[in-house]
Amino acid sequence: MRAIAVSEYGATPSLVDLPRPEPGPGDILVKIVAAGLNPVDWKIADGMLKDSVDAAFPLVLGSDGAGVVEETGPDVTRFRVGEQVYGEFRMVERGLGSYAEYAIARERSPLARMPEGMIYTQAAAVPTATSSAYNLVREADVDAGQTVLIVGATGGVGQSAVQFAANQGAKVIATARPDMADVLRDLGADEIVDHTKGDLNAQVLSAHSDGIDAVLDMASDRAATERIASLLRPGGTYLSTNFALNPDAMEAQELRGVNFQNAPSGEVLEEIGVLIDAGKVRVRVQEEVPLGEAPDALARSRSGGARGKTVIRV
Ligand SMILES: NC(=O)c1ccc[n+]([C@@H]2O[C@H](COP(=O)([O-])OP(=O)(O)OC[C@H]3O[C@@H](n4cnc5c(N)ncnc54)[C@H](OP(=O)(O)O)[C@@H]3O)[C@@H](O)[C@H]2O)c1
Structure with missing residues (x-):
């Protein structure tokens, strides 16, 4: 699968070809349609978690994503194949993230079904x-x-x-x-x-x-x-x-x-989905870029000047 990854902390992110992850017990494999960019993505690539998490490399970047459940591992009861979901897919210890064609969330991860009417671009911009x-x-x-x-x-x-x-x-x-x-x-x-x-x-x-x-x-x-x-x-x-x-x-x-340290949950994402659906909260997508241009988008985020969310189309 195509993914944006770093080979070590501090390396420049690049487009690579990696094996599709296999869902284990409690895992949900999602075919990602859109990934949301957050400053924490380049901070992690720089080594923000190096003293707290034993990362696997190549490390696929990205936390936020939206897509379709492709496969569920044993013991998964909350989600079914074919459902449209959005949430956080960061798994630094397994080298996995949302800037990829496939990503894995745990059943207990901050993950929710997309409300009807929500499009992937918007859903990917929401989680973090x-x-x-x-x-x-x-x-x-x-x-x-x-x-x-x-x-x-x-x-x-x-x-x-x-x-x-x-x-x-x-x-x-x-x-x-x-x-x-x-x-x-x-x-x-x-x-x-x-x-x-x-x-x-x-x-x-x-x-x-x-x-x-x-x-x-x-x-x-x-x-x-x-x-x-x-x-x-x-x-x-x-x-x-x-x-x-x-x-x-x-x-x-x-x-x-x-x-403040955010503690996201599927329940909060569901509540936010309802608010967005009702027009009570709007999410402004500043730009959409193809997966291969994610490294340039990360560099832009690092230099400041954000005017809304950047979404990566996988
Ligand atoms: N602790 C947590 O759980 C948590 C959760 C989410 C985010 N964060 C962190 O919170 C920060 C913001 O995240 P984000 O996603 O909103 O980032 P963002 O989309 O990149 O937005 C940052 C905004 O701050 C503005 N800005 C920069 N310097 C400023 C200043 N001195 N005064 C006023 N505005 C200024 C920037 O505009 P200009 O450059 O044009 O001024 C930009 O619009 C990041 O560092 C992120 O890592 C932490």
Whole structure:
């Protein structure tokens, strides 16, 4: 089968021909139609998990995917051959991932049936980014009327987070370069601050001199989070997807700091599917590329500037 893989950590991803994986007990073999690109894909290729997981090489990249169940291993009861599914297929210890013609999920993996009407491109864009946003907003526990700053709002996680926070009734301030301001307003942002122009804190404070209630941050490093945290009122919450916070130091300032680690599940994907089906959440696909161009798309993701999701057509 054709796949995008690395021969070792740090190697350049390339198109290779590999044997089709065989489903063992509890495995679901899926013929992938579309794979979703996330920054964690190139981070793993760089070696992000090298101290925690014993990887098999060549390592097929990619977590998110959508396709058709081709075969099920012994003991699988939740899914049947021929069903359209979407979810996470990352199996670093077996060298498997979603940037391939076939991928394997475990029966207990974050995997769900695609709702009728959902197309593969959209389904592949959802699993990591939209479930992270869903769980982030749930963890932030914002009430209607509270003010939330979303940093990195133009990216895959950020665009969904804007919608979930707005659906909760929060007042959403979103970071964006000028070209994305209208898109984010359309997704539910009440105010836009341009993180490339002038001082971010000053822009927020100009309309919120008494501070804000929560920050969801997909972009800042430690120094930037420390500065942004000063916008929070006592009792405020700060969630970082990039492990940029020092929660103990924040607690001393009467703030709740959470280095967020997503814990996706099939149930959350099913709930998101219902919301997408009902038009309550939209997923913006920025570009679709053929499998062979995935290495270039990974390089673009690494250099920043995401305006939505990138989907790889397998
Ligand atoms: N911990 C977890 O469980 C978890 C889960 C999901 C994602 N993540 C991580 O969260 C991050 C975001 O993921 P993603 O999929 O949304 O990435 P993405 O699609 O690449 O989007 C990142 C966005 O952040 C913007 N940005 C960059 N620097 C910024 C700054 N200083 N201020 C405001 N915006 C800025 C970028 O736009 P410009 O470059 O134009 O500014 C881009 O639109 C990644 O590092 C990812 O690995 C972690």
